[in-house]
Amino acid sequence: MNTTVEVLGFAREPAWLPWAVTYFFLIGISTSAFILSLPGLAWRHPDWRNVSRRALLVALVCGVAGPVALLADLHQPGRFLNFYLHPNLGSWMAWGAFFIPLYMFGLFLYAWLCLRPQLAILGKSGDRFAGVYRTLALGGHDNPGAIKAAALLGGIGAALILLYTGMEVMVVQARPMWHSPVLPLLFLVTALSGGLGMTALFEALRGHKAAAPLLNRWLVRSQWAILLLLLVWWLSGVSGLSGAATEALAAMQGAFSWWVTGAWLLGSTLLTLWLASSRRHTLVLPALFALQGAWTVRWVVLMVSQSLPKMGATTHDYFLTLTPDGLLGIVGMVGLCLTLYIVLTSLIPWDDLAQDHGVQS
Incomplete structure (x- = not known):
């Protein structure tokens, strides 16, 4: 008795590209760094005060760069807008379009409230941007209650980001891993x-x-x-x-x-x-x-x-290419993060004694 076994293979391109890996990587780091900033800046724990300042810087750098990688993965802004024009509330990916702005708004509000006293000091330093610093400081008062409220908003957004980035992958039953x-x-x-x-x-x-x-x-x-x-x-x-x-x-x-x-x-x-x-x-x-x-x-x-x-029964190996969707895109995101780091550390002091000296960077 002869038995015939037919082996089928389907050639296809990967559905998710390195842009997605970069987004998941950066947004995960941003949300976790935001959490690390809370003990020192929101709860005023002395052991965390200095670490939390740099954690906030990490959250800002990676938080701004992460959505850029996501937009690049979608290839055109219209696909992102489609989440709002035609929301599919049964999709974790669609919910992410609402969680990201919530987190970003909470992060920026929290960072601004934490940096207000420092911005007020910079406004008195005689720097050429002193007027801008004074305007942004809005008096420069340290308001622990407002910081905790913004931290709660940002924390909810961060938790939702961490939840949806895992769930939108887990729900795909077609991929056992x-x-x-x-x-x-x-x-x-x-x-x-x-x-x-x-x-x-x-x-x-x-x-x-x-x-x-x-x-x-x-x-x-x-x-x-x-x-x-x-x-x-x-x-x-x-x-x-x-x-x-x-x-x-x-x-x-x-x-x-x-x-x-x-x-x-x-x-x-x-x-x-x-x-x-x-x-x-x-x-x-x-x-x-x-x-x-x-x-x-x-x-x-x-x-x-x-x-x-x-x-x-055919595997589909992926090879990293020197294209915007491959290695060039990854290098570009590293460059964006480095640029954001240089800009933020040049405009705002992040050292431990910055509040005392006002002009350190």
């Missing part, structure tokens, strides 16, 4: 790790090493959480408790590239954990590996997983 309740939690924890890493990197750029023990302590906790979530996902797959995880592991079985990817993700997480715990007074290395880990998780989930077939 995405359709897991672990995914939103993994995005959340890696966003917090990336926020800690970027804040530590900004501290290093300003030459402030005193914050290293505090940031590394929380970085260690975030890496343990990442390892736990990866273990839960793997166990749910090998035990059969999660059909999607089991299907994803079966699709990856026997592929050498996936073994390398898994080993890299696990190894880099362990390395970040070791650096943050053993070199508590070091900022740059733990920060860079934490950022690399946050980026790797999003790249693997959003880009590499698209190589797994939704139908048929």
Whole structure:
């Protein structure tokens, strides 16, 4: 008896491009950095005061750059406007179009209220922009109640951003690697790790090493959480408790590239954990590996997983190209973040003693 097996393969381009990875990466860092700014600026915890100032700077830089990557991924502004003209309230992606403006408004209001006293000092410094600073300060009064109210608004927006960015991927049942309740939690924890890493990197750029023990302590906790979530996902797959995880592991079985990817993700997480715990007074290395880990998780989930077939038996490998939709776009977003950093640090002091001296940068 002869048996015929037909193997089908469908060639197609990836639906999500590196722009999406960049957006998820930057907006996650911005929202987590916003959360890191609350202890020192909203709740006035003395141990966090200095760190929270740089965390607010991170939130602004990445918060402005993130939506730019999202618009680039949509390819034309009309697609973004369509979310408002024809809202689909049953879609997490459509809800994101409302959550993003809410978060951005809360972030800008919160940042302005926190910076008002400093803007008033700059308005008296005799700088050529002194008149602009005085106008923006609106008296320059420090209003803790208003700051907490703005922090609540921004916090709600940040929580909704972190929720929808995980859920809009998780609800896609056609991709087993995405359709897991672990995914939103993994995005959340890696966003917090990336926020800690970027804040530590900004501290290093300003030459402030005193914050290293505090940031590394929380970085260690975030890496343990990442390892736990990866273990839960793997166990749910090998035990059969999660059909999607089991299907994803079966699709990856026997592929050498996936073994390398898994080993890299696990190894880099362990390395970040070791650096943050053993070199508590070091900022740059733990920060860079934490950022690399946050980026790797999003790249693997959003880009590499698209190589797994939704139908048929053919994988569809993606190769990063030197185009605006590839490496050039990523480099451009790095340049935008660097430009925003230079502009903000040139116009507004962010050092610890800025409020006392008024002209430091």
